Amino acid sequence: MTVISYPPKPSPGDRIAVVSPGAGLPGLFPRPFELGLERLRKDYELEPVEYPATRKMGSTPQERADDIHAAFADPGIKAVMASIGGDDQITVLPLLDRELIRANPKPFFGMSDNTNLLMLLRNAGIVGYHGATVMTALGRPGAMDPLTAESLRAALFTSGEYELEPAARWNDVDRDWADPATFEAEPETRPGAGWSWVKPDRVVEGRSWGGCLEIVGWLLMADREIPHDLSEFDGSVLLLETSEEMPSGTEVFRTLRNMGERGLLQRFSALLMGRAKTWSFDRPNGAEEAARYAAEQREAVLRAMEAYAPGTTIVFDVDFGHTSPQLVIPYGGLVRVDGPARRITVTY
Template sequence: MTTIAYPPKPAPGDRVAVVSPSAGLPGLFPRPFELGLERLRKEYGLEPVEYPATRRMGSTPQERADDIHAAFADPDVKAVFASIGGDDQITVLPLLDRELIRANPKPFFGMSDNTNLLAFLYTTGIVGYHGGNVMSALGRPAAMDPLTAASLQAALFTSGEYDLAPAERWSDVDRDWADPATFDAEPETRPGTGWTWENADRVVEGRSWGGCLEILGWLLMAGREIAHDPSAYDGGVLLLETSEELPGPAEVFRTLRNMGERGLLQRFSALLMGRPKTWSFDHPNGPEEAARYAAEQREAVRRAMRIYAPTTPIVFDVDFGHTDPQLVIPYGGLVRVDGPARRITVTY
């Protein structure tokens, strides 16, 4: 098993890279991107640095790999942020220079399709951070969600333990980034429902691994950035969440089933399941449809876990991933799941 270490932290005043390892959506939707850059400057005291493909739709995998290399190799850049996700970052992975990145470890913040790069960093020996996409987290209309802002602050600048908290209010309904009126008011939110705990009879701690379930499925199919020996994940904490493509319960079950058949599910000491996104522009579900979708997803997860890891602690509806707020979770870092106390503690 590769030894995994936390990279050095940035400090206020430092330069940080902003790259687009997947889609160059900043070029199509500059408003949330520039709002995110402004908040990096004003709220976190960091100076963002863009790269050639950051705002370019249709950039090649090599061009995006070149940007990643330049960001990690520059000694004046102290952290790297993804602008947004996409769907083809897997084509960038074979082009990455593992030794260059290993020799220049830096905190990387991203989620969704950036699961690819987070998994790459894990196998390279570097802790990354699931969350913090510039456009979706930092570029939220009106203001960042306080839970998102606080967890990002802690992940960026501190190195100790941090207790996660369930959201009092949350949202998963998107608004049109092309409409200027989108940014005049905060997103509408609904009351939080807290976390749902199962098999919560023990305290476990381990290094986290996982990410967006659909992307993990692609990585498994391609044989990319997955440890050949499943024992590498023994005792870890599995992080899973689903995207705005709203995979159905059958797809969720089958992906988890196949992970179980590969010998993965039973290796982890706990599963944190992100609150499912239940709305998209293609599927604008009403409240009843959204609740049904979420319930069916939870049951699909339970069904797979009953088969392959029936005693593993599970926490449902943790606020990370494609819903808002977006808690930042260290990827490859330590996560403690305290069932009796109903507490999740991460180490940044």
């Protein structure tokens, strides 16, 4: 069983590395990136430090690995945050010096393609933080979402328990980062309906694992970062959410089915399913189409879980992942799911 520990926390005034382990999108869209850096400085009193590949589109896996090594090895850097995700971070994993990272544990914040690095850190015994990339969470037009801002502050600077809250309002419709008008006002939001609970008859607490479902599937196919002794996950809490690529209900079911066939789903005591992203530039769904897509995803999850892990407590529409707000979830850290009280508490 891997021994997992929380790394030391930064303090206001410290330096935080900003890296692009997936894609150098800050080079294409500087506006949300610069806004995110400004908020790190002004709102969180942290000094961001960039690296050679942070704004470089088309950087090689080795260049990105070098940046990660430099960030973790520098004793003056107290935390590391991804600029955004991508789609090929899996190619960086074999190049990473795990002993260097293990010897220099630091809080890492990221989601989406950064599921790769979060898994590696967990396997190295280091708690990471799922959520809060610079361009999406901190670079949100108008202002950060209050729930995102509060959970990020708690995750960055505090230890102990933190109770998550359902979003009163949320958004998953993107706006064009290349258009200056995008940043003149906050995104339009819609009312939240709270979390949806399935089999909420127990209280469970365990260490979290999972992340972006598509990335989890890729890692399973490549046999990367998945312990061969699956008892590692006994009693853990599974985190899953889907990206702006909006996999079909069929794809979601098949990925979960294959996880069940591997013996994974049965190990977890609870599943937190992130709110489904139902809109993209390629598929600008209206309200009815969006609701249909979310319902299909929910049905796919329920069908797979009923087949392989029928006793698992499931919570749908938790606000982490590719929608806004982005609650920060400790990855490999403790998560308590209290079904009777309808509460979710994380330990930062």
